[in-house]
Amino acid sequence: MSVQGWTNLLVILTFSLYIIVAIRARAGSTKEFYVAGGGIPPYLNGMATGADWMSAASFISMAGIISFVGRDGSVYLMGWTGGYVLLALLLAPYLRKFGKFTVPDFVGDRYYSQTARMVAVVCALFVSFTYVAGQMRGVGIVFSRFLGVGIESGVIIGMAIVFFYAVLGGMKGITYTQVAQYCVMMCAYLVPAIFISLMMTGRAVPQLGFGSEVLEQGVGTGQSVLQRLDGLSAELGFDAYTSGKKSTIDVFFICAALMVGTAGLPHVIVRFFTVPTVKGARVSAGWALFFIAILYTTAPAVAAFARLNLLSTLQGRSYSALPDWFQRWADAGLIEYQDKNHDGIVQYVGSNSPFANEVTIDRDIMVLANPEIARLPDWVTGLVAAGGLAAALSTAAGLLLVISTSVSHDLLKKGLRPEISEKGELLAARIAAGVAVVIAGYFGIHPPGFVAQVVALAFGLAAASFFPAIILGIFSKRVNQLGAVSGMLSGLLFTLSYIAFFKFISPELNNAEHWLLGISPEGIGSLGMVLNFSVALGVSALTPPPPEEIQELVQKIREPGPPLRHAGVAEVDSH
Amino acid sequence: MKQNQSAQAMNIGRGRQKSYWRRNIERLLPLLAVWFLTSFGAGILFVDKLDEIEFLGFPLGFFFAQQGSIYVFLILIVVYIRTMNTLDDEYQDVGPEENPS
Numbered sequence: 001m002s003v004q005g006w007t008n009l010l011v012i013l014t015f016s017l018y019i020i021v022a023i024r025a026r027a028g029s030t031k032e033f034y035v036a037g038g039g040i041p042p043y044l045n046g047m048a049t050g051a052d053w054m055s056a057a058s059f060i061s062m063a064g065i066i067s068f069v070g071r072d073g074s075v076y077l078m079g080w081t082g083g084y085v086l087l088a089l090l091l092a093p094y095l096r097k098f099g100k101f102t103v104p105d106f107v108g109d110r111y112y113s114q115t116a117r118m119v120a121v122v123c124a125l126f127v128s129f130t131y132v133a134g135q136m137r138g139v140g141i142v143f144s145r146f147l148g149v150g151i152e153s154g155v156i157i158g159m160a161i162v163f164f165y166a167v168l169g170g171m172k173g174i175t176y177t178q179v180a181q182y183c184v185m186m187c188a189y190l191v192p193a194i195f196i197s198l199m200m201t202g203r204a205v206p207q208l209g210f211g212s213e214v215l216e217q218g219v220g221t222g223q224s225v226l227q228r229l230d231g232l233s234a235e236l237g238f239d240a241y242t243s244g245k246k247s248t249i250d251v252f253f254i255c256a257a258l259m260v261g262t263a264g265l266p267h268v269i270v271r272f273f274t275v276p277t278v279k280g281a282r283v284s285a286g287w288a289l290f291f292i293a294i295l296y297t298t299a300p301a302v303a304a305f306a307r308l309n310l311l312s313t314l315q316g317r318s319y320s321a322l323p324d325w326f327q328r329w330a331d332a333g334l335i336e337y338q339d340k341n342h343d344g345i346v347q348y349v350g351s352n353s354p355f356a357n358e359v360t361i362d363r364d365i366m367v368l369a370n371p372e373i374a375r376l377p378d379w380v381t382g383l384v385a386a387g388g389l390a391a392a393l394s395t396a397a398g399l400l401l402v403i404s405t406s407v408s409h410d411l412l413k414k415g416l417r418p419e420i421s422e423k424g425e426l427l428a429a430r431i432a433a434g435v436a437v438v439i440a441g442y443f444g445i446h447p448p449g450f451v452a453q454v455v456a457l458a459f460g461l462a463a464a465s466f467f468p469a470i471i472l473g474i475f476s477k478r479v480n481q482l483g484a485v486s487g488m489l490s491g492l493l494f495t496l497s498y499i500a501f502f503k504f505i506s507p508e509l510n511n512a513e514h515w516l517l518g519i520s521p522e523g524i525g526s527l528g529m530v531l532n533f534s535v536a537l538g539v540s541a542l543t544p545p546p547p548e549e550i551q552e553l554v555q556k557i558r559e560p561g562p563p564l565r566h567a568g569v570a571e572v573d574s575h
Numbered sequence: 576m577k578q579n580q581s582a583q584a585m586n587i588g589r590g591r592q593k594s595y596w597r598r599n600i601e602r603l604l605p606l607l608a609v610w611f612l613t614s615f616g617a618g619i620l621f622v623d624k625l626d627e628i629e630f631l632g633f634p635l636g637f638f639f640a641q642q643g644s645i646y647v648f649l650i651l652i653v654v655y656i657r658t659m660n661t662l663d664d665e666y667q668d669v670g671p672e673e674n675p676s
Contacts (some may be wrong), residue, residue, distance in 0.1 A: 066641075071641075074637075074641050077644075078618055078619075081645045085648050089603055090657055212631030212632055224632040225632075242634055242637045248619060249618065255615065255618075281656065282652075282656050286653055289648060296644055300642065560663040
């Protein structure tokens, strides 16, 4: 069977699997729709969190970025996993103990303020929309490259699938589909990684192969993967793979923004409302990181192998002798080749080389093209395509749920229409999810030029708004309504205007010379977070403490025991 | 309901809650310190210094930045889950007013 045939088969099989799972796990009540009835076992929730968290960016782009920037790419590895330590230790157990549905719920109740709730709702909506547009785009790329349908039809198929199980199944449907998607995604990531590791180093575990000696035709070369990579890079005029180009302060701040942003993203936090107990929330965070770590420790190995393969495959080859994949990806517009010195030979070199570089490679293709570059069997390529779709769809579904919950629960039930019935709320949630799918799909087909830039914004805003508000809400009894609202607003406005200035207003000034303290827009969320903390603490110190019952609430969140019960929140067992 | 109990019992309850929270924080801080030292310390601030040491075929700083810190994060969460479970068992009597059934 051809690559095309395998891809079609695997995509159809996995999609049918998701639909069957979704039909079996439909939501009947708002509690099931929002938090899957609060009854998901921790390890399954961990797996679902992993799929929810690992987006098209993690699956498709991350290894590619690391492959091209080497050590500087570590910020994504540490940032997107280190955030789970903060989640497990500082947020998840207490938010579960609090026992409601959403992040705006917590912010609104803890700071006894409708304004605080609305600020949180707006942030949640903004962050989620930014993110979901990127996922739909990822779906479109995979479809157009591997399935031979246009990006447009690809996005529409993706929309239809997500619509089906997010609108029908709510959190319950999403959770069980995400478990299935996690499995598909991991197979798709690990199979090629294991193959390539075996071919290059003779070790089946990519994490071990990463540090091993490179084999050539089964014979040791005396050099480790990284030594060889550094050697080859130097020879071709690229920067050394194991050294960084970014300033230490910038790397520090970017890493912090990614970590704190991860811990503050609403679609990640809400996952910890789905387990039955506080203990379960902790265990679940552990499982989540375990399942995420499998991909995140494999990714840098894949990055290094792919880089080494690419450098040794391309450089110095005559154009006519290049492998087929080169032309296929060039047709897709993701590789460009220009024979600048008309010698018919490919010069793929870095900026330190005396020669002119003739090849431009889109870094997003590294994971998708990896099986072809390493000449793996066709079915592996099909599997990778199915995995990329699983990654994009699972994240999109989680985000759509946050959007629909924000609208039906936070905006309507807790804001504009408190008298709405449970049935009406559920209907509103489904309509909101439906509308959100359509908007996300629109942005997937007609991406605003700034999708890539706004992802930095999503993390920065989550870091500068939610994280401090939640941490202070748990760890301080003194921070009051005024402190929290002014803290969130100042963190938000500062981060927003800094990013807007360098990304949209004066992109030509976007370099280390003009940055505040040498911090790039990607890392500025960390400074926004510091600002939020300082303002919140300062303003609270100058104004009266929160009322007695709020301090009592904070006390209860801190105590051991089962989650709090609230009037109007049904704790009925759904089994 | 707990409100009907004597003031003395309430006071003991309060003290127990405070000591639970204090011991919780005492257990958090060292874990967070390790979290900071492996990622921001070994992986970013001291990465070049550590790169002079070789470890399992990696320069050590690079290893922490791309592999080691993730393993350490995982260990930290496991340690946290275990400590908190022990602590919760010790303080089972705190916060019983939320006990269902």
